[in-house]
Amino acid sequence: MKLLPYLLAGTVLLTSTGAQALNYCGELKNHYGPLDYRKRGQVNLEIVEGAHFTPEVEAGIKGNTSYLGGDLDYTLRAIPNHARALATLAMVSLRDKQVKVPATKWPVECYFNRAIRFAPDDAAVRATYGSYLLSLGKTNEAVNMFTTAVELQPEDPTINYNAGLAYLRKKDYDKARLHAKKAYELGFPLPGLKNKLVAAGKWDEPAR
Structure with missing residues (x-):
């Protein structure tokens, strides 16, 4: 919205x-x-x-x-x-x-x-702000916020997943896929990002 x-x-x-x-x-x-x-x-x-x-x-x-x-x-x-x-x-x-x-x-x-x-070092704040900015249609600002969030907490699956969504919105498929794979390696359960990348022809294995 x-x-x-x-x-x-x-x-x-x-x-x-x-x-x-x-x-x-x-x-x-x-x-x-x-x-x-x-x-x-x-x-x-x-x-x-x-x-x-x-x-x-x-x-x-x-x-x-x-x-x-x-x-x-x-x-x-x-x-x-x-x-x-x-x-x-x-x-x-x-x-x-x-x-x-x-x-x-x-x-x-x-x-x-x-x-x-x-x-300033709280990754959860940056990620939450990134999601809000993405909902406003401020894709570049959202990507910047998620970039910082990932730098602060690189092993967080949810942050990587949402960063992937932001990069997908920007059509930066390489980075979207990178963060998607990281999120799934870390155990993120939802397939939505992967399915979107599959639909865009930017994934290298079938969606489940």
């Missing part, structure tokens, strides 16, 4: 992680946190998730303590690199065709900007 063109135009500025985006997307300092999602067990993430990132929030159904956007905003201000919350925010934005989900403080791309500023 793609956002309407006039909505897309409003997101161009936010792909930058420089000073301009910093001013627009706010400081990372928060009254609680910011906490690193990767340090679960070392820091208390549950106090945030238990109130603001319930299963219904994650599914994009409704908020728990306030509006859906309010709970996602609280979660991502407290835990900027919460990849699952970022994925939910992106999903709601695409579903409702809004670059700024109601009751959030910033447009969606700001939350990715903040996550990258907070944890």
Whole structure:
């Protein structure tokens, strides 16, 4: 699903992680946190998730303590690199065709900007952002994001699979096949990427 063109135009500025985006997307300092999602067990993430990132929030159904956007905003201000919350925010934005989900403080791309500023070495954030950019039709930006994600976590099957999808969208079949084979070697279970490459005549064995 793609956002309407006039909505897309409003997101161009936010792909930058420089000073301009910093001013627009706010400081990372928060009254609680910011906490690193990767340090679960070392820091208390549950106090945030238990109130603001319930299963219904994650599914994009409704908020728990306030509006859906309010709970996602609280979660991502407290835990900027919460990849699952970022994925939910992106999903709601695409579903409702809004670059700024109601009751959030910033447009969606700001939350990715903040996550990258907070944890530039977090491959899950880069990959989630890459998927969002791909859904917006921003193929080159998505490929760049997945390239970094793979560099940070080269043995992750899901990241390789989604990187392959991005390269396939770009019609860079060699790299799409490379990441597909890596993903399947690492045990990724879904055949979709392989089947698309077979259909394009860019695979060297039959699809199952």
